Amino acid sequence: MKWELIPRRNVVPATNMVLFEASGDQGINFTDPMFARTIIYRYDMDPKGALNDIVPQLIWKRNAQQVWADFSERFGIPLVSAETSITDAKELKRIETMMRQLGRAAQAVLPEGAKITIHDAATKGDPHKVFLEQITITNNEIGKRIVGGTMLTDDGSSLSQSEVHERTLDEKIGESDRRMIEFTVNGKLIPILNTWGFGFKEGDRFVFDRSEDLTMAEHWDIVSDALTHYEIDAEWVSRRFNIPIVGKKETTSAASIIPTALSKNFR
Template sequence: MQLGQPFKAFTRWLNQFELAKKPGTTDTATIAGGKKAKRAPRLKDSLVALQSRTRIAAEMEAWKRAEDRALHPTKPRRDMLMALYQQITKDNYLTGQMTTLKNKVLSEGYTVVDKTGKEYPDVLELFERPWFTDFLSRVLDTDFYGHTLINFDYPNEEGEFHRFDLIPRGQVVPEFGQVLLKPTDDVGVPFRGIDADYTKLLIEVRMFDEEGKDHIGILNKAAPEVIWKRYTRTDMSRRSEKFGMPLVSLKTSAVEESELSAREEALANMGANGWVVIDESEEIDVVESSNTDGSKIYTALSSMCNDEIAYLITGQTATSQETGSRAGGEVHERVQEHYIQARMRFISQYVNFTLWPFLKLWGYPLEGLHFKWRKWIDEAKAKETGDAPKPTNDPEKDTPPLRWSS
């Protein structure tokens, strides 16, 4: 893989940074603790987006092409796949499932503790900021989209991070650890394993599939379900247009073309507040469709697609749909809880082993401390006091959380 071209292009941009520097900026940035850090240009600021955004129709052939392009062995590109994801996430049911799962995780309380369990509210205050909640949301998105690369902005005057930008996923090549300065570039700028100033503001959320390759996100599995559901609704709309409204039938003995044309015009006028004049020997009938259950096949197919999406996102369907069994609903809630716990565990591990070291380099006082969900602390205390629920032999309750790769 030849890296000379992107390095030269990026070097030219670095040399032009002084000319492009915003008015009022300095060569150094304040970090936590009052220390100074060299202010270098961010990678996000060097990206050049296309004038027209990549667009793709939500169709099966387009999905197959996008998937093949993303999984290309020598030149993988995710621009088409990300454009498709943007289309399918307009589906209300899919978006609702994703949002519900994320909200359940993000609504959980958390704290900062040391090895003894002592809490540090003053340090926790550093993370009770909008950027941190948004950051956790982006981490959760990685499961859906497959990869996330975040470019922090420089700390504010107090030495704290306050915002970040998401590197467009369509311009990231996680398989090679590169970012395309332009979506049309053949080779990108490396961001992984490089000791450069621009990488000091980058943080990566990386996931792998069952084969150990870079994950392209579970939205790839949701895509055909959303597309099939759209096809179904289109077919249902066509059927409704053809057979949903009653058919007006006019029996007439007229044979002259002028008379027939007059009858056709009269029938066309039978809309809202319309009227028609017919001969006393003529008769108008309203013919209703004899097949009143024809739409059921479409609603069944649409529900089937929704069920597949629900199983993919939360592992069950009852929490988002009506269920006639309370016991069955409780089982589904426990299955969903396992999915939530798995994502909470992933966030906990990622924050402690990736975000924490990154922040410590920028002066955050996190030595010997770690992030922990308050729910887990409360459960541990309940076990110590004997207030924890007794273990059962219910396989749904005893199933361990899902295993994630990070």
């Protein structure tokens, strides 16, 4: 079977519609039983999902970037003004031409009495911090919503804290995603496959492997502790730890050793 993801731009979760054209109004209702054998859909009770939290942050981020770009275009090159007591229109026109050239050439020949002032607005008020701080905050908010923290994507100075963030991502957010996939596969995909003749047996289920990886030493400690309480297959122990076991070692109990030792000492 061939499966394809329906383009997100054509899906309208709020109305359960798949539009034939992204900007159109004609489509199909993907919850209709008619499409139960061909379409798998899954969404939270809130049809907006994570976008409801992310989109406002994206809007503020783009606003900050746009305003920062406008600021750079307007004040990135300092404003240059000239003052003069000359009133002759021809001389004023010549000074204006020189001032236009001054923005690129950074040099000009002006008549006596003309004063040039360079206004550097970019160094006042620390606009770099204003815009960058807003963009950084929105990135952090988006990162928290998606991966549950910021140290996996932005801040990575502390190993211990980043490991906590990693565990949060794997054990909480990752586990939630795994459960969602299991429910979708077992509740929707396998029944659809059965209707198309794939022949899954009753009780067949898809599950993720949640077994944990242990070091050989940690595993040996667990098995050693279990051996004091339970009988464990020697062949399995030999195969698991690559130990050639030829037989069971005979042990002498303390109850039989102590009387023998006492009798020797008092003979």
